[in-house]
Amino acid sequence: xxxxxxxxxxxxxxxxxxxxxxxxxxxxxxxxxxxxxxxxxxxxxxxxxxxxxxxxxxxxxxxxxxxxxxxxxxxxxxxxxxxxxxxxxxxxxxxxxxxxxxxxxxxxxxxxxxxxxxxxxxxxxxxxxxxxxxxxxxxxxxxxxxxxxxxxxxxxxxxxxxxxxxxxxxxxxxxxxxxxxxxxxxxxxxxxxxxxxxxxxxxxxxxxxxxxxxxxxxxxxxxxxxxxxxxxxxxxxxxxxxxxxxxxxxx
Numbered sequence: 001x002x003x004x005x006x007x008x009x010x011x012x013x014x015x016x017x018x019x020x021x022x023x024x025x026x027x028x029x030x031x032x033x034x035x036x037x038x039x040x041x042x043x044x045x046x047x048x049x050x051x052x053x054x055x056x057x058x059x060x061x062x063x064x065x066x067x068x069x070x071x072x073x074x075x076x077x078x079x080x081x082x083x084x085x086x087x088x089x090x091x092x093x094x095x096x097x098x099x100x101x102x103x104x105x106x107x108x109x110x111x112x113x114x115x116x117x118x119x120x121x122x123x124x125x126x127x128x129x130x131x132x133x134x135x136x137x138x139x140x141x142x143x144x145x146x147x148x149x150x151x152x153x154x155x156x157x158x159x160x161x162x163x164x165x166x167x168x169x170x171x172x173x174x175x176x177x178x179x180x181x182x183x184x185x186x187x188x189x190x191x192x193x194x195x196x197x198x199x200x201x202x203x204x205x206x207x208x209x210x211x212x213x214x215x216x217x218x219x220x221x222x223x224x225x226x227x228x229x230x231x232x233x234x235x236x237x238x239x240x241x242x243x244x245x246x247x248x249x250x251x
Contacts, residue, residue: 038127044188045117046117060077067134078154080149081096101137119210
């Protein structure tokens with residue numbers, strides 16, 4: 001019986017050593033099973049005017065990961081070249097994309113300059129899943145525009161959703177009504193779907209607050225600007241075709 005008890009004690013100590021590691025710098029233990037060892041969030045930026053950023057009219061989504069004990073706070077964002085400057089390349093599928101890692105403080109400062117509100121939602125994931133998510137995100141960081149544009153495969157919201165799903169395996173997100181895949185490509189609709197979803201019986205998303213407070217761009221503004229842009233393009237096209245026909249008829 002003594003040997004049996006000692007064996008159990010040895011096994012328990014071995015398992016505990018995986019969960020709690022001695023930090024070589026501070027000489028203290030690190031509890032990697034704590035809920036706040038890694039804090040994962042889904043961040044959503046409000047839509048912007050198409051004249052500033054054509055792709056931003058649907059808003060933007062990214063993953064924020066924090067590790068307070070090591071003072072780490074990073075945003076992982078899938079983004080690409082500024083489409084407004086290379087509209088033809090975008091239409092031809094030649095723009096470049098990439099996964100970037102930013103310091104949250106510096107990244108949020110950009111949205112403050114752009115006056116775009118940023119909303120944060122805590123991802124209620126098990127500690128091991130949050131750590132696996134960080135590893136997955138790190139492994140996909142390019143920090144350069146090196147990926148060929150492919151909207152069917154890549155997008156800010158769909159990429160964030162795909163990485164969370166991958167980190168959860170073998171667990172999964174439970175939906176009362178499973179959303180269409182296209183729904184997960186839009187930041188606002190992704191939040192709507194995940195607010196009604198659970199993981200291990202717990203709500204997947206919890207609203208944390210706003211990282212940037214700003215007056216939102218209304219859908220009327222977006223519609224009006226988009227309509228105005230289409231009208232201007234149509235007028236220019238009409239003038240161009242008219243001039244071309246006049247010149248052709250004179251030959």
